Amino acid sequence: MISRGWRMAAVATLVVVLVVFLTPYIWIFLTSFKTRLDALADVPVWAFTPTFEHYPKIFIDKGYLPLVWNSLFVAISSTLLSLTVGTPAAYVFARYDFPGKEDLFFFFLTTRMAPPISIVVPMFLLFSVLGLTDKPIAVILAHTTFNVSLVVWMMRGFFADIPREIDEAAMMDGHTRGGTFLKVLLPLAAPGMAATAVLCFILSWNEFLYAFILVAFEGRTLTVGIPGLVTPHGTLWGQVAAVAVVATLPILLFTFLVQKHLVRGMTFGAVKG
Amino acid sequence: MGVSFNQVSKVFADGTVALNKLSLEFDKGEFVILLGPSGSGKTTACRILAGLEEATQGSVFVDERDITGLPPRERNMSMVFQNYALYSHKSVYENIAYPLRVRKIAKGNIDSRVKDIARVLQIEDLLDRRPSQLSGGQAQRVAVARALVWNPDICLMDEPLSNLDALLRLQTRTELKRLHDDLGHTFVFVTHDQEEAMTLGTRIAVLNEGELVQFDIPRRIYHEPATRFVAEFIGRPAMNIIEGEITEGLFKADVFEVPVTGQPDGPVAMGIRPEQIILKDGPTDEAIGFELDMLELVEPDTLLFVNKGNASMVVRVMRDVGDLVRGSQIHLEIPHRFQHFFEIGDGRRRL
Numbered sequence: 001m002i003s004r005g006w007r008m009a010a011v012a013t014l015v016v017v018l019v020v021f022l023t024p025y026i027w028i029f030l031t032s033f034k035t036r037l038d039a040l041a042d043v044p045v046w047a048f049t050p051t052f053e054h055y056p057k058i059f060i061d062k063g064y065l066p067l068v069w070n071s072l073f074v075a076i077s078s079t080l081l082s083l084t085v086g087t088p089a090a091y092v093f094a095r096y097d098f099p100g101k102e103d104l105f106f107f108f109l110t111t112r113m114a115p116p117i118s119i120v121v122p123m124f125l126l127f128s129v130l131g132l133t134d135k136p137i138a139v140i141l142a143h144t145t146f147n148v149s150l151v152v153w154m155m156r157g158f159f160a161d162i163p164r165e166i167d168e169a170a171m172m173d174g175h176t177r178g179g180t181f182l183k184v185l186l187p188l189a190a191p192g193m194a195a196t197a198v199l200c201f202i203l204s205w206n207e208f209l210y211a212f213i214l215v216a217f218e219g220r221t222l223t224v225g226i227p228g229l230v231t232p233h234g235t236l237w238g239q240v241a242a243v244a245v246v247a248t249l250p251i252l253l254f255t256f257l258v259q260k261h262l263v264r265g266m267t268f269g270a271v272k273g
Numbered sequence: 274m275g276v277s278f279n280q281v282s283k284v285f286a287d288g289t290v291a292l293n294k295l296s297l298e299f300d301k302g303e304f305v306i307l308l309g310p311s312g313s314g315k316t317t318a319c320r321i322l323a324g325l326e327e328a329t330q331g332s333v334f335v336d337e338r339d340i341t342g343l344p345p346r347e348r349n350m351s352m353v354f355q356n357y358a359l360y361s362h363k364s365v366y367e368n369i370a371y372p373l374r375v376r377k378i379a380k381g382n383i384d385s386r387v388k389d390i391a392r393v394l395q396i397e398d399l400l401d402r403r404p405s406q407l408s409g410g411q412a413q414r415v416a417v418a419r420a421l422v423w424n425p426d427i428c429l430m431d432e433p434l435s436n437l438d439a440l441l442r443l444q445t446r447t448e449l450k451r452l453h454d455d456l457g458h459t460f461v462f463v464t465h466d467q468e469e470a471m472t473l474g475t476r477i478a479v480l481n482e483g484e485l486v487q488f489d490i491p492r493r494i495y496h497e498p499a500t501r502f503v504a505e506f507i508g509r510p511a512m513n514i515i516e517g518e519i520t521e522g523l524f525k526a527d528v529f530e531v532p533v534t535g536q537p538d539g540p541v542a543m544g545i546r547p548e549q550i551i552l553k554d555g556p557t558d559e560a561i562g563f564e565l566d567m568l569e570l571v572e573p574d575t576l577l578f579v580n581k582g583n584a585s586m587v588v589r590v591m592r593d594v595g596d597l598v599r600g601s602q603i604h605l606e607i608p609h610r611f612q613h614f615f616e617i618g619d620g621r622r623r624l
Contacts, residue, residue: 165354165358168358169352169358169360170360171324171325172420173346173351173375173376174375176344183375184360187362188361
């Protein structure tokens with residue numbers, strides 16, 4: 001039993017954490033309904049007459065709606081691509097031994113160690129040689145570079161959690177190695193894949209730098225659209241907030257959908273019977 | 274016809290020799306036990322037969338067909354794993370049906386076959402459950418059902434009983450034996466438990482340090498152990514072994530002396546099973562005097578730990594020992610026909 005005192009302390013801590021995390025979000029949410037005057041008020045205004053002008057203004061009049069589709073397309077594509085490439089690799093890392101295995105595995109992690117800003121210029125040059133700049137494919141590939149390593153790292157843990165005997169039972173039951181992977185191990189690792197997919201999606205959806213450098217016009221994502229609202233006449237805070245609120249919606253949705261799997265996935269016990 | 278290992282060796286990447294030139298032959302329909310302590314190579318032998326492990330050298334034949342290089346799915350064998358290895362995302366029914374589905378058995382046949390084998394193993398009530406809702410004993414039955422449902426040539430079992438508690442282990446053991454008697458499948462059963470081996474096996478292959486020590490029916494394994502290792506591994510408590518020397522029909526170790534017959538002179542290890550020593554009420558011509566060091570009650574039997582000089586032995590008596598206490602002098606007869614003699618060096622049985 002946890003004592004009463006500890007319980008109270010735990011609850012208090014959670015409340016503090018919640019306040020710290022939620023305040024900016026609530027602030028942005030309220031700002032998206034404030035007039036320009038209210039938004040810039042010196043003493044923050046809590047009670048105000050809401051205005052609904054920002055949402056239609058930014059998404060319809062200024063044509064930001066396609067940016068939402070671009071972001072979705074990029075995030076989903078990059079997630080699928082990362083899973084397709086990374087999951088079999090993770091399986092190999094979890095099940096096979098080969099010389100230099102751990103070094104190679106670590107190498108996957110090092111791709112995330114370099115600051116993105118140092119990679120983005122060479123990447124831009126590469127894509128312009130290939131003629132891919134200003135196309136969503138460039139951003140998808142760029143996002144895949146960091147998501148693949150995430151997939152390999154997370155999925156290796158999930159596969160390692162599945163007893164080897166399951167593979168062997170599947171092979172005795174008549175599967176090839178490939179069949180074992182596709183028909184038995186993938187379904188068993190599905191909760192882990194869901195959690196990994198959500199993380200990939202969020203990372204890609206939120207990513208700014210690569211998207212900003214690699215596409216300028218047609219393929220712009222939502223994050224890249226926001227700086228456009230910093231105008232010579234001042235920052236349009238209401239519209240920035242409206243875009244930000246919309247930008248958090250898919251993340252909220254996905255997180256709630258896979259919450260159970262996410263927790264199970266992060267604690268790496270996903271398939272123990 | 275049957276299964277044969279031809280000089281099969283397995284050396285792991287780290288240099289461990291798991292199997293050293295194993296040669297073993299048995300027929301279809303047998304219940305073969307691979308018995309040995311950990312590291313004896315018994316599991317490796319089983320996995321090589323299954324195709325889950327590649328032999329470094331040698332070959333394996335089933336019905337005169339060389340299966341050495343075949344993947345598991347082409348060997349017509351099934352396996353029951355120590356941890357059962359059930360698919361946790363499928364129902365019990367689907368677990369049992371799975372090998373039939375993978376092997377593309379006609380859909381109409383699947384249902385009746387699953388239900389038939391479920392009836393044999395008395396798990397009909399569990400078919401809708403998930404593996405996580407099963408007890409150890411139930412999971413074990415499901416694993417056996419999955420292994421037998423498609424009538425494989427050989428069913429391999431890698432220590433399938435060792436995760437069960439003691440009572441359940443005994444029950445399941447009896448059921449496995451009945452299953453074998455009724456269905457006539459070929460079983461290869463890996464265990465380190467000599468009692469399991471003795472009760473289940475039609476023949477037992479005793480392995481030690483990667484080598485086959487003896488392959489025989491349980492009776493012969495018990496009565497004519499081929500080496501000192503087998504003698505001590507089979508039977509509980511273990512066979513008493515006393516090292517000494519025979520001179521002119523008399524075995525001598527320190528002050529312990531016993532007459533023997535038909536044995537040439539020389540250094541030797543004499544073995545006698547605890548349950549084959551006879552406790553006498555008083556001194557007789559054949560009896561030897563010992564000092565009682567310890568006494569353990571294993572109802573209904575009694576274990577007596579006795580000494581004579583440097584020689585010490587365990588005796589298992591199946592009767593009331595009355596007022597014997599530590600330090601008592603007792604008289605034991607060591608019958609000629611139960612004496613075993615092994616070479617001191619390599620432990621081989623003396624003829």
